Amino acid sequence: MSAHSKQDANKPRIAFLGIGLMGKPMASNLLKAGYKLTVWNRTEAKAQVLAPHGATIASSPGNAANADIIITMLEAGPQVKAVIELALDKIAPGALVIDMSSTRQSEAEELHHMLAQRGVHFIDAPVSGGVLGAEAATLAIMAGGSAEQFTRAEPVLSAMGRPTLVGPAGCGQLAKLCNQLIVGATLDIVAEALMLAQAGGADPAAVRQAIRGGFAESRILEVHGQRMLDRNFMPGGQVKSQAKDLENVLIAAANAGISLPIAEQVTEHYRSLLPITSNADQSAILLMLEHHNPGKRVGTAADKLPQE
Amino acid sequence: MSAHSKQDANKPRIAFLGIGLMGKPMASNLLKAGYKLTVWNRTEAKAQVLAPHGATIASSPGNAANADIIITMLEAGPQVKAVIELALDKIAPGALVIDMSSTRQSEAEELHHMLAQRGVHFIDAPVSGGVLGAEAATLAIMAGGSAEQFTRAEPVLSAMGRPTLVGPAGCGQLAKLCNQLIVGATLDIVAEALMLAQAGGADPAAVRQAIRGGFAESRILEVHGQRMLDRNFMPGGQVKSQAKDLENVLIAAANAGISLPIAEQVTEHYRSLLPITSNADQSAILLMLEHHNPGKRVGTAADKLPQE
Numbered sequence: 001m002s003a004h005s006k007q008d009a010n011k012p013r014i015a016f017l018g019i020g021l022m023g024k025p026m027a028s029n030l031l032k033a034g035y036k037l038t039v040w041n042r043t044e045a046k047a048q049v050l051a052p053h054g055a056t057i058a059s060s061p062g063n064a065a066n067a068d069i070i071i072t073m074l075e076a077g078p079q080v081k082a083v084i085e086l087a088l089d090k091i092a093p094g095a096l097v098i099d100m101s102s103t104r105q106s107e108a109e110e111l112h113h114m115l116a117q118r119g120v121h122f123i124d125a126p127v128s129g130g131v132l133g134a135e136a137a138t139l140a141i142m143a144g145g146s147a148e149q150f151t152r153a154e155p156v157l158s159a160m161g162r163p164t165l166v167g168p169a170g171c172g173q174l175a176k177l178c179n180q181l182i183v184g185a186t187l188d189i190v191a192e193a194l195m196l197a198q199a200g201g202a203d204p205a206a207v208r209q210a211i212r213g214g215f216a217e218s219r220i221l222e223v224h225g226q227r228m229l230d231r232n233f234m235p236g237g238q239v240k241s242q243a244k245d246l247e248n249v250l251i252a253a254a255n256a257g258i259s260l261p262i263a264e265q266v267t268e269h270y271r272s273l274l275p276i277t278s279n280a281d282q283s284a285i286l287l288m289l290e291h292h293n294p295g296k297r298v299g300t301a302a303d304k305l306p307q308e
Numbered sequence: 309m310s311a312h313s314k315q316d317a318n319k320p321r322i323a324f325l326g327i328g329l330m331g332k333p334m335a336s337n338l339l340k341a342g343y344k345l346t347v348w349n350r351t352e353a354k355a356q357v358l359a360p361h362g363a364t365i366a367s368s369p370g371n372a373a374n375a376d377i378i379i380t381m382l383e384a385g386p387q388v389k390a391v392i393e394l395a396l397d398k399i400a401p402g403a404l405v406i407d408m409s410s411t412r413q414s415e416a417e418e419l420h421h422m423l424a425q426r427g428v429h430f431i432d433a434p435v436s437g438g439v440l441g442a443e444a445a446t447l448a449i450m451a452g453g454s455a456e457q458f459t460r461a462e463p464v465l466s467a468m469g470r471p472t473l474v475g476p477a478g479c480g481q482l483a484k485l486c487n488q489l490i491v492g493a494t495l496d497i498v499a500e501a502l503m504l505a506q507a508g509g510a511d512p513a514a515v516r517q518a519i520r521g522g523f524a525e526s527r528i529l530e531v532h533g534q535r536m537l538d539r540n541f542m543p544g545g546q547v548k549s550q551a552k553d554l555e556n557v558l559i560a561a562a563n564a565g566i567s568l569p570i571a572e573q574v575t576e577h578y579r580s581l582l583p584i585t586s587n588a589d590q591s592a593i594l595l596m597l598e599h600h601n602p603g604k605r606v607g608t609a610a611d612k613l614p615q616e
Contacts, residue, residue, distance in 0.1 A: 167514065174509070178515050186526065190490065196564065206472055210472035218494065219522070
């Protein structure tokens with residue numbers, strides 16, 4: 001056993017289902033914090049890398065599910081539902097399922113009801129911060145559920161980042177969608193501002209420098225503004241993920257009975273970008289704007305784009 | 309003479325035209341930096357407050373204009389043009405006019421040409437940062453002009469903030485418009501995200517807390533997100549200024565031959581907000597969104613609104 005795995009018998013036993021790009025560093029941080037961890041992944045080899053750090057490898061979701069807390073970190077809502085259904089008979093009443101994947105708000109609410117019928121608790125707790133945030137245990141974790149179950153989950157979630165309870169079940173997913181809406185729209189508007197700077201005869205890099213630190217300042221202007229100037233569209237957060245999240249924003253808005261005009265327009269822009277590139281970094285929204293303004297271009301660098 | 313006015317005979321003599329809310333602290337910082345300053349204001353009493361700090365008070369723009377550098381800080385382009393025309397006969401060839409007002413890009417280009425015909429140099433150098441930034445000498449100063457004249461202006465501008473040369477004459481105004489475009493659009497999108505959070509059943513204040521520090525982070529989410537939750541629409545940067553700037557964004561975009569769809573939509577939102585409130589803080593864009601979503605509201609506080 002490695003130095004990482006000083007496991008504590010008083011701590012809840014945790015199952016972690018989904019050891020992908022995000023799940024691996026998140027599970028690793030739980031091991032470092034001393035939790036007894038059983039992990040499962042569809043492709044078992046990816047889970048095996050955690051064995052030397054003290055994780056028990058399970059051959060199926062059901063074999064992992066005999067735990068106090070079951071964490072899922074999967075691609076989207078349908079995958080989460082399928083995996084939970086496979087494990088359902090083995091999850092003990094009173095256990096807590098924490099889904100940290102990004103799903104629709106309605107999918108989280110559905111899981112909540114399905115599990116409640118068996119006396120199993122549920123929190124949706126999607127994250128923001130990417131692989132770097134997962135590795136550094138600085139993820140923003142947006143949690144939906146009861147105050148009681150959040151208190152139970154909080155020490156576990158704190159080993160992976162900064163959890164905040166934002167409302168009842170489903171609201172974690174809603175908060176993540178609010179996050180993605182701001183991110184997607186800010187990307188779109190930074191692209192428009194840089195194009196205005198360049199097409200109007202200014203140096204867009206100097207304009208970005210000049211306005212940084214004022215009221216226009218944002219993480220997007222800082223990170224993705226530079227990406228656009230460099231035309232570096234290697235991911236990063238991909239166009240296809242942003243497009244999926246924005247479609248879910250519109251579904252959540254419709255379910256809430258509201259109309260969000262900027263969200264609708266930004267979603268349409270990302271939707272139209274998909275046939276051009278889906279694997280590129282989301283800052284590639286600049287390409288969509290350039291597509292609609294033939295002959296206009298930001299920066300002089302060659303495009304760096306991933307394979308489709 | 310006060311301790312503030314250790315004037316240096318080797319420094320350029322400066323005229324400062326327009327001692328308003330912004331002009332007063334800016335001129336004050338020039339006096340503190342040791343510049344010999346002549347000031348003029350339409351309402352002379354506002355200029356008189358600088359006399360005890362070492363400023364010479366002029367009774368007309370022409371009486372102030374015999375200086376090495378003439379700075380204007382006025383309401384908009386037409387006022388700048390009128391004041392410069394009043395002073396024109398007294399401005400010496402080789403002098404430098406720095407317009408720090410916010411105008412259209414085309415108005416700055418016009419001033420540049422008018423002054424160049426008389427051998428007078430010109431830099432447009434609008435600012436961002438508000439009265440607090442002016443007082444603290446931390447304004448973002450976006451300068452358009454030649455590299456040579458920028459080098460001449462730089463020490464003077466640095467006494468008021470952080471100057472950046474962004475391109476030829478007119479480009480300072482263009483950069484300011486890029487700034488305002490990002491500010492106005494980010495306000496609109498933060499309003500949409502907070503409404504989605506609340507209408508979807510989450511606590512919008514907790515959602516804002518949860519997503520802060522991630523990729524959704526911006527000065528607007530920090531400052532104006534809190535204003536929206538508090539429903540504190542006391543200015544601040546006013547709706548009418550933001551609406552004027554956004555109209556100028558669309559004019560600059562049309563002149564540059566580009567189409568900016570988000571900018572168009574955000575401008576339409578601020579335009580529609582004017583009949584509801586023009587003196588409120590620009591975060592009142594939330595009221596427009598609520599106007600289009602009857603019965604939906606962010607936060608529980610009573611509206612704090614200025615008189616119209």
